[in-house]
Amino acid sequence: MSHDPRSDAPGNSPLATFLSGVRILDLSQYIPGPLATLLLADMGAEVVKIEPPKGDEMLELGPRDQHGRPIFYNSLNAGKTIRRIDLKDDAGCAEFLELVRAADVVVEGFRPGVIDRLGIGYDVLSGVNPGIVLCSISGYGIGSGRAGVAGHDANYLALAGLLDRNGTDSPIFFDPPISDVSGSLFAAVAILGALHGRIRTGKGCAIDLALADTAMPLQMIQIAAYGANGTIPGRGETYLNGGAAYYQVYRAKDGRHVVLGAIEPKFWKAFCERAGQPDWVSRQSEELPQHALRRDVAAYFAGLSTGEITTRFQGVDCCLSVVNDLGEALADPHTGERRLVRRNAAGELQALFPAWVDGIPPSPRGPPVTDGTDKPEFPPKPQPK
Secondary structure, three states: OOOOOOHHOOOOOOHHHHHOEEEEEEEEOOOOHHHHHHHHHOOEEEEEEEEOOOOOOHHHHHOOOOOOOOHHHHHHHOOOEEEEOOOOOHHHHHHHHHHOOOOOEEEOOOOOOOOHHOOOHHHHEEEEOOOOEEEEOOOOOOOOOOOOOOHHHHHHHHHOOOOHOOOOOOOOOOOOHHHHHHHHHHHHHHHHHHHHHHHHHOOOOEEEHHHHHHHHHHOOOHHHHHHOOOOOOOOOOOOOOOOOOOEEEEEEOOOOOOEEOOOHHHHHHHHHHHHHHHHHHHHHHHHOHHHHHHHHHHHHOOOOOHHHHHOOOOOOOOOOOOOOOOOHHHHHHHHHHHHOEOOOOOOOOEEEEOOOOOEEEOOOOOOOEEEOOOOOOOOOOOOOO
């Protein structure tokens, strides 16, 4: 049997020490909040996930592994301590606030206004612990006209104008969910910034992050173009959404696909020359959308299998790749070399924090651990002298 580097257990990475001593209470469910706190846990934060008595609803969502474990839930909550508290009960609120006294961060994903009705809004939390950082993640933000409206990723992308220009005959949404995942990243960044700022001020803050807003900074160059020229890109009209022959997905003879990303002229030239089509080199500057050139390049790739394409363009620096499915991507040599997708001791395959620190990749995460004690999870924080 060949060696599988995805199952290696490397030495402890310095990544896991970056947030040592930081204590996080996570009230959120599904993807945005739990992914944000997972990334912070990867950097060494201690995360206690507070769930209602029946648990996170994601426990019942998605497939289970051969041991009956909830795959989606475990992947997002690995390494966290799970504590169940009824926040609708006075005793539960008192228990939670006792945890807040020794915590640094609270992350919540309720609809705006819910934590205030529960009696654990920011004014209450900061009264218990002036240094607490509260990160509220919601669909449309606190105080928004849509604050009470339900929504999911496709709704946020539609609202932000991003969905409109992606796809072919009609708009198409994405897997993984862009606003949910980018919301996790922005939340983690904002929390880190707030913790750094607290060093200077000694005070925490309340962060209001709306998932519907996260798509806007992702399209900042398109927004800048609209601000300057009033241009609205249509589907298949720009080089980023299918209008260019040099940045395009093509179907091969065997039914599989390749993607050509030869944006820079030197890469396009290298592609054209190896393809035996030197007359295409000057055509890169044709006006978008490049329908005629796309047809010509499509006809070229349609005459070759993906194996023939790989052989012909081996060693040619032209940004040409076969489109892998997920299984092929996980088996790709690059994935093995980077050691950022590996199994933990329980056999769960995990996508780890995508960064090596001091030449060491991150270690696999342990499974979620249910806290069975009646004591607050965090001991009191030492008081400054």
